[in-house]
Each structure stands twice: as structure tokens, then as C-alpha cells.
Amino acid sequence: MNVDSFWGLVETCRRQAEGRDARLAWLRDELSRRSQMEIVEFQLRLDQVTRQAFHWELVAAAERIFGGRCSDDDFDYSGLWMVGLGREIFGRAVLDPDALADAPEVLALTGRSSKGWGEGWPGWELLDYVASGAYELVSGDLDPCGEEFSAAVRARRGAHVVSRGLAGERWNVRDEAEAARRLPRLSSMFSLRADS
Template identity: 55%
Template sequence: MDNDSFWKIIEECREKAHGRAERLAWLKDELARRTVKEIVGFQVCLDRLCEQAFTWDLWAAAERIFGGWCSDDGFCYFRLWAVGLGQAAFERAVRDPDTLAEAPEVRRLAGRPRGGWGDHWPEWEELDYVAAEAYEQATQVSGEFATFYEAVDALQSDDELVRDPLGKRWDVRDEVEASRRLPQLSSRFPITMQP
């Protein structure tokens, strides 16, 4: 599966299903109808895109949205969520994380208490497991996750492992720097002491 095929599936999912649970079910069924090679390829594409988004600037955007802090796991799930925004929004966010402020999924959160975000919280951990679940459904062999991840690893064997985010880390709580680097997000998501 190449990037174009991957994004076509993500875009179709965005059109046909709403809400995380419905989107996950749609993706799982769609992938399960495909070949094992395509299912594995979907995960490889997803992993590569998440690595492209592994930058300090995007992490700072996540921290700004979350109120000044975002864990390693939280940033992983945030990047998966960013993929779920679709190709155009994802690619803009990787180039310029402040463009996330323009995404409807982010605009609806601005000004609302984080405790009330519920299912709109900008993370999508489950997207990272949907291909493995589709693989299990397609092969009709329960517990084949090890085989699935071995196939993913084999396709990624030539990929260079990115251990640290790209760019330079900076403090999103520095209002002057945040206003310069993330003006829209800084305006819409002021840092408060309470999450």
C-alpha cells in the first residue's frame, strides 16, 4: 500500500463514518476486505506518517492545546489523531503546527474546559491497533498479532528508526516564544494552571 492508497482510505472513512467508534469499525471492516499485504501496508504507512510528525514543534502544539503539558504517550496518540484529520490537515500541521488552529476539530475545543472535551479529545490511540485487528479478522486466526507485527517489521526493515523528535525543543509555556511560533493556538488555548 502506498501513501495515496492509505490517504484514500482515511478520507473515505472521514466521509462515511462519524465519531471514533464508528470510524474504527469502518476502517477495520474496510481493511479486513483487503489482502493481508495491504493491511500490513496500511500499518507501515501509518507508522511512517507518525514518524514524519515526530517534531518538537508539533509536540509544542499538542502541549499548547492540552494546557501546557503532553506526555510521550499523549503525543503518540495526538499524532495518530492528526493523521485522522485527513491528508491536507495533517500535512499542513507537520509543516506548520499552528495551522491546527484552523481545523474544525480543534476550533470546537477552544474556550471549552478540557474536562468537557470527552470524545473530542485530540488523541486516537485505537487507530494504531485497527490494522492488527483487521488482520486478525481477515486471517480468521485469533491471537495472530505477533505475526502481523513481524510482517510490519519486515516491511520497515530499511526504515531508519527515529528516536528523538526533529527540530529543537522549546518551552510552550514561554508566552513570548509561543506567541511567535504558535500565534493562533496560543490565542485560542491560553495556558492555565488547571487542565
């Protein structure tokens, strides 16, 4: 599975299912119709694509959306969520994080307390486990830790492990002047929480 095939699957999933749970079920079912190698390749492409979001500018964008506080896990899951927004939005956000302001899913969060985001929460942790679930269905591996799948991913990846360090320069999203310069639209859409 190449990157174009990966994105094709993500885009088809967006059209076929509404809501994260339904989309995860659709992806798991679709992947479980494929070979074990294709399932492993899906995970490798997911890892490759989300790695593009490991940039300090996107950390700042996530921090702004989260009101000034964004844990490492929140950031990791927001990258997966960005994948779920589709190739066009993801690609634009990687080049210009402030472009997230154009995404309907981000617009739907504005003016609402994060406590009321519910299904719109800008994180999608479970996307990172959909391939292992499909692999388990195909292989019959019932190991709850997914060791067989993890070993297959490591073997296919080989020595091409990429550092998870962040690119770019870190800056303080709580500096309102800097945030307004770097993320003008997101800064006007999302204010910082008092407790951040």
C-alpha cells in the same frame, strides 16, 4: 498500498462514518476485505505518515492545546488524531503547527475544559490498532498480543526502521512570548493551566 492509497482510505473513512468508534469499525471492515499484505502496508504507511509529526514544533502545539502538559503518550496519540483530521490538515500542520488552529476539530475545543472534550479529545490511540484487528479477522490469528501481525510488519519493514527521535529544536511552550511568536493562533486559543 502507497501513501496516496493510504490517504484515500483515510479520507473515504472520514466521509463514510461519524465518530471515532464508527470510523474505526469502518476502517477495520474495509481493511479486512483486503489481503494480509495490504493490511500490513496500511500499518507501514500509518507509521510513515505519523513519523512526519515527530517534530518539537508539533510537541509544542500539542502542549499548548493540552494547556501546557502533554505526556509522551498524549503526543503519540495526537499524531494519530492528526492523521484522522485528513491529509490536507495533517500536511499543513506538519509544515506549520499553528495551522492546527484552522481545523474545525481544534476550534471545537477552544474555551472548554479538557474534562469536557469527550469524543473531541485530540488523541486517537486506537487508530494504531485498527490494522492489527483487521489482520486478525483475515488471518484467523487469535493471539491477543498480535504477534503474527507484528512479525509481518517487521518483516515487511525490513531494515528500514527509522528512529523515533524528534526533529527540530525543543523550546518551552510555557514561555508566553516565545509561544506567541511561534504559535500565535494556538497560544491565543488555548491558555496554560495553572497546574502546568
